Amino acid sequence: MLTRRKLGRQGLEVSSLGLGCMGMTHSYGTRDDAESIATIHRAIDLGCTLFDTAEVYGPYTNEELLGQALEGRRDRAQIATKFGFVIGKGPFGGTDSRPRHIRDVVEASLKRLRTDRIDLLYQHRVDPGTPVEDVAGTVGDLIREGKVLYFGLSEAGCDTIRRAHAVQPVSALQSEYSLWERNLDQDILPLLAELGIGLVPFSPLGRGFLTGQAKRAEDYPDSDYRSKNDPRLQGANFDANMRLAGFVRDVAQGYGATPGQVALAWLLQRRPDIVPIPGTKRRKYLEENLAADALTLSAADVERLDGALDTFQVAGARYGESGLAMVDR
Numbered sequence: 001m002l003t004r005r006k007l008g009r010q011g012l013e014v015s016s017l018g019l020g021c022m023g024m025t026h027s028y029g030t031r032d033d034a035e036s037i038a039t040i041h042r043a044i045d046l047g048c049t050l051f052d053t054a055e056v057y058g059p060y061t062n063e064e065l066l067g068q069a070l071e072g073r074r075d076r077a078q079i080a081t082k083f084g085f086v087i088g089k090g091p092f093g094g095t096d097s098r099p100r101h102i103r104d105v106v107e108a109s110l111k112r113l114r115t116d117r118i119d120l121l122y123q124h125r126v127d128p129g130t131p132v133e134d135v136a137g138t139v140g141d142l143i144r145e146g147k148v149l150y151f152g153l154s155e156a157g158c159d160t161i162r163r164a165h166a167v168q169p170v171s172a173l174q175s176e177y178s179l180w181e182r183n184l185d186q187d188i189l190p191l192l193a194e195l196g197i198g199l200v201p202f203s204p205l206g207r208g209f210l211t212g213q214a215k216r217a218e219d220y221p222d223s224d225y226r227s228k229n230d231p232r233l234q235g236a237n238f239d240a241n242m243r244l245a246g247f248v249r250d251v252a253q254g255y256g257a258t259p260g261q262v263a264l265a266w267l268l269q270r271r272p273d274i275v276p277i278p279g280t281k282r283r284k285y286l287e288e289n290l291a292a293d294a295l296t297l298s299a300a301d302v303e304r305l306d307g308a309l310d311t312f313q314v315a316g317a318r319y320g321e322s323g324l325a326m327v328d329r
Helices: 033-045 061-069 099-113 132-144 158-167 188-195 235-253 259-270 283-294 299-306
Strands: 004-007 012-015 050-052 078-083 118-123 148-154 172-176 198-202
Touching: 004 198, 033 061, 033 283, 050 198, 061 099, 078 099, 099 118, 099 132, 118 132, 118 172, 132 148, 132 158, 148 158, 158 188, 172 188, 188 198, 235 259, 235 299, 259 283, 259 299
Parallel strands: 050 078, 078 118, 118 148, 148 172, 172 198
Antiparallel strands: 004 012
């Protein structure tokens, strides 16, 4: 069974690794609902409690699938979902975190998820048109009403985090963070430590790249997000980045582990309040990922991995221009 970790100072305690459900209905190839549901059930059996979804995944179908899968198992799971995108205008079609909209999204999400509460509610992206104090205040009201238990932010910058936290304590920040994406190191991680906010890294395996199994962007079908939207997998960037994947593979061989397990173990050893959410829709990869909880890296190997980007510079941005424009820093 997985160990447990605390996110924030408000009482949220979850499994050390969560399950990112997005790819079950969104962004990464074709759906296989039967296997996805079996994967969610297997995750629960292995002690995984945190399941991450959002209204925009699908849209809507991801929450529906998770709600179906958790029938009869709801009390063994903690659901994290998100509000804040304009639905129907593409993957980066704009933001809407007006208080009325937040309430409408929560009511709709509760129905799709077949539940009476959302354990962790994130603002999916910062909305420049709505003061974050209004956002935090609205979520605080929902917490007092019992419809939401804890508040989170996603891809927020330092100023936004401080302002939101002053109104309604933030339990978790969800942002991309991994061995090859270290954009939080300088400013965000120290702030989270200061305020007592946990970190939930998405794409902790670099959208598959750190497993050593990623393909070139052009080799993915058009239905896969990576085919057009991840510059790190395109052209010469792919070749340059394979050197880092090879380095992680070499470290993994010394433990009889997979590269993905090493990448996750590295995250777990950085701080006790980091809870990665690797995504998969297959039981095989779920079991492999969750086994990282039992892997302890030596201090020497942690140091080697810490310094990997000094040797292996990552080529390419993590989003295209429209995606990067929505990151609050």
